[in-house]
Amino acid sequence: MKAPAAKGGARSATAERKAAAAKGGARSATAERKEDARRRLPSVDAVLREAGPLDARARERLTAAVRDLLAERRASGEGLGAGAAARLARERLAERDRPTLRRVLNATGVVLHTNLGRAPLSARAIDAMRDAAAAVSVEYDLAAGRRGERHGHAARILAEVTGAEDGVVVNNNAAAVLLALAALAARREVIVARGELVEIGGAFRIPDVLARSGAKLVEVGTTNRTYARDYAAAMGGRTAAILRVHASNFRVIGFTASASSKELAALARERGVAFVHDLGSGTLLDTARHGLSEEETVQEAVRAGADVVTFSGDKLLGGPQAGLAVGRAAAIAKMRSHPLMRAMRPDKITIAALVATLASYRDGTAERELPVWRMIAATTASIGRRAKALASALTAAGVRASVIETRSTVGGGSLPEETQPSRAVALDGHATRLAQRLRRADPPVIGHVIEERFVLDLRTVLPEDDELLARTVIKALKEM
Numbered sequence: 001m002k003a004p005a006a007k008g009g010a011r012s013a014t015a016e017r018k019a020a021a022a023k024g025g026a027r028s029a030t031a032e033r034k035e036d037a038r039r040r041l042p043s044v045d046a047v048l049r050e051a052g053p054l055d056a057r058a059r060e061r062l063t064a065a066v067r068d069l070l071a072e073r074r075a076s077g078e079g080l081g082a083g084a085a086a087r088l089a090r091e092r093l094a095e096r097d098r099p100t101l102r103r104v105l106n107a108t109g110v111v112l113h114t115n116l117g118r119a120p121l122s123a124r125a126i127d128a129m130r131d132a133a134a135a136v137s138v139e140y141d142l143a144a145g146r147r148g149e150r151h152g153h154a155a156r157i158l159a160e161v162t163g164a165e166d167g168v169v170v171n172n173n174a175a176a177v178l179l180a181l182a183a184l185a186a187r188r189e190v191i192v193a194r195g196e197l198v199e200i201g202g203a204f205r206i207p208d209v210l211a212r213s214g215a216k217l218v219e220v221g222t223t224n225r226t227y228a229r230d231y232a233a234a235m236g237g238r239t240a241a242i243l244r245v246h247a248s249n250f251r252v253i254g255f256t257a258s259a260s261s262k263e264l265a266a267l268a269r270e271r272g273v274a275f276v277h278d279l280g281s282g283t284l285l286d287t288a289r290h291g292l293s294e295e296e297t298v299q300e301a302v303r304a305g306a307d308v309v310t311f312s313g314d315k316l317l318g319g320p321q322a323g324l325a326v327g328r329a330a331a332i333a334k335m336r337s338h339p340l341m342r343a344m345r346p347d348k349i350t351i352a353a354l355v356a357t358l359a360s361y362r363d364g365t366a367e368r369e370l371p372v373w374r375m376i377a378a379t380t381a382s383i384g385r386r387a388k389a390l391a392s393a394l395t396a397a398g399v400r401a402s403v404i405e406t407r408s409t410v411g412g413g414s415l416p417e418e419t420q421p422s423r424a425v426a427l428d429g430h431a432t433r434l435a436q437r438l439r440r441a442d443p444p445v446i447g448h449v450i451e452e453r454f455v456l457d458l459r460t461v462l463p464e465d466d467e468l469l470a471r472t473v474i475k476a477l478k479e480m
């Protein structure tokens, strides 16, 4: 392979020298040095020879990286040997090829960290996903030996664990809300309390979703207080549904009032309209048992009489990204047969992970098996013991650290402002530098900064990852 870049560089150096000579001016020391370096740069061929045998594809990619590297050195005036150039070009390629979607250790103290993929999955769900990655009976009825129903797999277990008549799964809860409204209320009116016209994040705004579904928004009540009678007064011939939206990421305190799910379900029933309840996080377990405030569970929302209850798969449920809609058979059937369903249907791997996650609830093992609930249920005593062990291991390895008391949060648009007591390991040193250094570790460790100290909150790290965390932090900071 020829090396036009290197030759070109040499030529231009000569030209420059001639030009300088023609001007008769004295050349600066910097210009001299740059020219020297240019002459000392290896050819692309020489660098590739250093790199050893390569197949055609690898050679082509390395050649491009070497050309870029030499062009930079030519411009900066720094010299470079052929061997070093080969090594640097290879490192650059490896850096560029490294996936940006990587497993990280979440020591932020935020259980459902949206930027870190919300719920980590259970071993059971991960096994199911691995199996489903091969050929699976996603739309095949094994008993009958013919085409089967994609939606059947999750529907049965969803109904069982929530107490609903039926259920359907789409890509996320935003899709579930959109589909419910499109299927039940298109071109007609949907009544929503003013205090529930919320933005969930990622530009998911209830008024916009309503508009996209083809339904017309009718606002009732005030920001802080809305009563069942406000909904009743707004109902007319064009009303198709009442929509209730969980205030997931904020809290209204003080002089407030809202209609209960039961009242709204009764009203909807009486007037022959649908009641759609977007629960947001949608917990199947009692949050109050772990020192968090009480949340209406999915089972309670179903029992209250909603036609459709929607919630996320990857928030408090602790499963994969998905949108779950459960409720009365007739309403769920309308959603399932709506044309939008095809654009929102989940893939086989999501279905597998979701069914495995739901199986933990069915078997009564959710708090033991699902990482989200294991983290929420962890006691401060056990977190404290682990923090102490981590701090000792780090200190023994020359990384100064100490245990501090912290407060962790559930996050991910669940239980806003709610915290649980936790324990963290605070590292001695410059917080920003430590954070940066650990983000570059393998696997990257994501902590947070409290009062200018970099801390690793252990509630959001699973005990089986403690050793990996210690090893990774030591390795990363020893190299500092």
Ligand SMILES: *Cc1c(COP(=O)(O)O)cnc(C)c1O
Residues within 6 Å of the ligand: 172, 173, 174, 175, 200, 204, 245, 246, 247, 248, 249, 278, 279, 280, 281, 311, 312, 313, 322, 323, 412, 413
């Ligand atoms: C989180 C949330 C959503 C969006 O759910 P995704 O699964 O992220 O699409 C919608 N509504 C409420 C009330 C939420 O809390």
